[in-house]
Amino acid sequence: MKRxxxxxxxxxxxxxxxxxRVLSRAVGAEDVPNRWxxxxxxxxxxxxAEGGRPEPLxxxxxxxxxxxxxxxxxxxxxxxxxLREPGxxxxxxxxxxxxxxxxxxxxxxxxxxLIETGEVMRPDAPPTTRSTPGGKLVELATxxxxxEGRL
Amino acid sequence: MKALVWEGxxxxxxxxxxxxxxxxxxxxxxxxxxxxxxxSDLHLIGGYVPAMRAGDVIGHxxxxxxxxxxxxVRHRKVGERVVVCSFVGCGRCWYCANDLxxxxxxxxTNAGITQAMWGYEPGAVFxxxxxxxxxxxxxxxxxxxxxxxxxxxxxxxxxxxxxxLFASDSVxxxxxxxDLGGVGPGDVVAVWGCGAVGQMAARAAVLLGAEKxxxxxRIPERLxxxxxxxxxxxxxxxxxxVGAELRERTGGRGPDVCVEAVGMEAHTTGPEQLYDQAKTxxxxxxxxxxxxxxxxxxxxxxxxxxxxxxxxxxxDKFPLGALMNKGLTLRAAQxxxxxxxxxxxxxxxxxxxxxxxxxxxxxPLDEAPRAYDLFKNxxxxxxxxxxxxxx
Ligand SMILES: NC(=O)c1ccc[n+]([C@@H]2O[C@H](COP(=O)([O-])OP(=O)(O)OC[C@H]3O[C@@H](n4cnc5c(N)ncnc54)[C@H](O)[C@@H]3O)[C@@H](O)[C@H]2O)c1
Ligand SMILES: [Zn+2]
Ligand SMILES: [Zn+2]
Numbered sequence: 015m016k017r018x019x020x021x022x023x024x025x026x027x028x029x030x031x032x033x034x035r036v037l038s039r040a041v042g043a044e045d046v047p048n049r050w051x052x053x054x055x056x057x058x059x060x061x062x063a064e065g066g067r068p069e070p071l072x073x074x075x076x077x078x079x080x081x082x083x084x085x086x087x088x089x090x091x092x093x094x095x096x097l098r099e100p101g102x103x104x105x106x107x108x109x110x111x112x113x114x115x116x117x118x119x120x121x122x123x124x125x126x127x128l129i130e131t132g133e134v135m136r137p138d139a140p141p142t143t144r145s146t147p148g149g150k151l152v153e154l155a156t157x158x159x160x161x162e163g164r165l
Numbered sequence: 166m167k168a169l170v171w172e173g174x175x176x177x178x179x180x181x182x183x184x185x186x187x188x189x190x191x192x193x194x195x196x197x198x199x200x201x202x203x204x205s206d207l208h209l210i211g212g213y214v215p216a217m218r219a220g221d222v223i224g225h226x227x228x229x230x231x232x233x234x235x236x237x238v239r240h241r242k243v244g245e246r247v248v249v250c251s252f253v254g255c256g257r258c259w260y261c262a263n264d265l266x267x268x269x270x271x272x273x274t275n276a277g278i279t280q281a282m283w284g285y286e287p288g289a290v291f292x293x294x295x296x297x298x299x300x301x302x303x304x305x306x307x308x309x310x311x312x313x314x315x316x317x318x319x320x321x322x323x324x325x326x327x328x329x330l331f332a333s334d335s336v337x338x339x340x341x342x343x344d345l346g347g348v349g350p351g352d353v354v355a356v357w358g359c360g361a362v363g364q365m366a367a368r369a370a371v372l373l374g375a376e377k378x379x380x381x382x383r384i385p386e387r388l389x390x391x392x393x394x395x396x397x398x399x400x401x402x403x404x405x406x407v408g409a410e411l412r413e414r415t416g417g418r419g420p421d422v423c424v425e426a427v428g429m430e431a432h433t434t435g436p437e438q439l440y441d442q443a444k445t446x447x448x449x450x451x452x453x454x455x456x457x458x459x460x461x462x463x464x465x466x467x468x469x470x471x472x473x474x475x476x477x478x479x480x481d482k483f484p485l486g487a488l489m490n491k492g493l494t495l496r497a498a499q500x501x502x503x504x505x506x507x508x509x510x511x512x513x514x515x516x517x518x519x520x521x522x523x524x525x526x527x528x529p530l531d532e533a534p535r536a537y538d539l540f541k542n543x544x545x546x547x548x549x550x551x552x553x554x555x556x
Binding site: 054056089090119123126127130131132133134135136137138139140141142143144146148149152153155156158159160161162163164 | 170172180182183185186188189190191216217218219220221237255256257258259262270271272274275276277278279280281284285286289295298299300301309311312
């Protein structure tokens with residue numbers, strides 16, 4: 015079984031409904047235009063007070079509103095951001111990297127990691143030593159992965 | 166440097182790859198002295214794990230010597246002998262702080278992929294696909310270890326390197342299955358699979374006070390190890406009706422805790438195997454869950470089932486009715502190694518857990534593809550083949 019086939023098998027294995035859900039989750043459009051995207055940071059709300067925010071958040075401020083709320087039950091602080099202008103979204107914008115939500119997701123993840131650990135983990139470089147067609151697809155997926163997924 | 170790379174499904178080769186470098190202040194570089202095959206690698210080599218790229222360095226269960234430390238590292242020092250946890254945890258996110266280390270929020274730089282697959286992403290693991298973080302693996306001369314203060318543990322005096330090696334992955338994995346499966350004094354515990362992980366789960370159950378532990382497999386050498394080294398009862402599932410045998414040996418109740426240490430390529434006898442193979446070939450399921458099904462049927466009412474075996478996608482004929490109506494607790498996890506490793510190294514030092522018998526084969530890095538031929542095909546009694554890059 016070829017690797018690309020294995021990936022297809024994974025999606026096919028989900029069955030039609032599951033696959034549709036996964037694909038729409040992975041590349042699909044939003045149900046509500048311009049949702050808040052949010053992460054919970056393991057820190058007290060003071061660590062996210064205006065003025066002392068880490069660089070990735072400061073970078074976001076011109077394009078997004080930022081909301082800070084204490085998480086319930088000692089789970090830290092909820093950090094949310096919402097684009098001022100929704101901008102393009104959907105599969106094409108996401109694949110080409112033109113969906114501004116990707117910037118928001120990356121910035122939220124980076125800010126969280128900086129506050130919690132003092133650094134943002136970088137992947138090994140180069141990611142691999144070979145270039146193959148299947149590998150190119152994975153490369154595209156990983157290039158976008160920091161700004162993709164669900165928040 | 167030289168490393169064992171995945172070239173495609175069932176194709177491995179030793180190649181030259183760039184030396185790792187410190188990429189974050191909290192990284193160290195470890196010179197690998199021993200790195201072993203793990204059952205999880207088989208799923209990846211066989212193409213069951215998506216997001217592998219040709220040229221990826223594999224391997225995640227290893228020990229070595231710290232040769233370089235980043236400026237943000239506080240505790241690890243050059244020259245220390247360390248055993249490194251296979252999963253990378255930052256130590257400070259909510260999950261790490263709550264001892265759920267394999268769920269770390271900050272170690273998987275490709276979070277988007279597994280969020281799309283599973284809803285949320287687990288943390289990163291060495292040498293285990295770009296979906297799981299894309300870190301280079303340990304079947305190499307050197308490896309970069311991120312968040313090293315949390316994941317690299319000094320090997321105590323009195324513990325030899327080969328014994329410590331398995332504290333990297335299989336010992337804490339097995340321990341977690343018994344511990345989070347809820348094993349306590351007086352319990353009867355059944356363990357599916359007598360690879361290193363299953364054997365270590367069985368040993369953990371004994372040490373946690375189980376009255377009777379029964380390990381299940383088909384490979385005679387492995388069953389013999391479970392009996393003679395681990396000190397538990399065994400069942401050969403190819404010659405025995407596992408459910409009937411477990412009922413007989415548990416006064417009709419069924420085991421209190423069932424630990425599954427087989428994973429997505431489970432083998433069975435009879436029609437179930439044909440059914441699962443056909444379904445996977447037709448792409449109607451990704452994983453073959455025979456041992457999980459059997460554990461759920463066999464478990465006593467109100468008992469618990471812990472899934473240690475790795476699964477990737479969806480399965481068919483999952484006995485949800487049995488789970489629900491018998492009031493079972495089902496739990497699973499990738500290993501939260503950092504939670505257990507220091508305690509386990511102590512137990513290894515005291516002789517409570519022995520691991521050296523798992524090493525059935527040893528070889529230099531150049532011969533690493535042979536290690537997987539032996540291990541995958543269970544040839545020559547192979548349980549763990551240890552690769553020694555520095556040899
Ligand atoms: N949860 C974790 O963090 C973690 C860590 C390490 C390994 N694992 C997983 O644990 C599993 C076992 O790992 P290992 O290194 O011991 O692998 P292994 O391949 O050495 O052992 C698996 C054993 O299962 C046996 N087996 C197959 N079908 C069976 C069945 N129906 N009933 C009983 N036994 C059966 C095989 O004969 C074999 O001995 C793998 O799926 C691996 O991916 C999980
Ligand atoms: Zn492993
Ligand atoms: Zn963490």
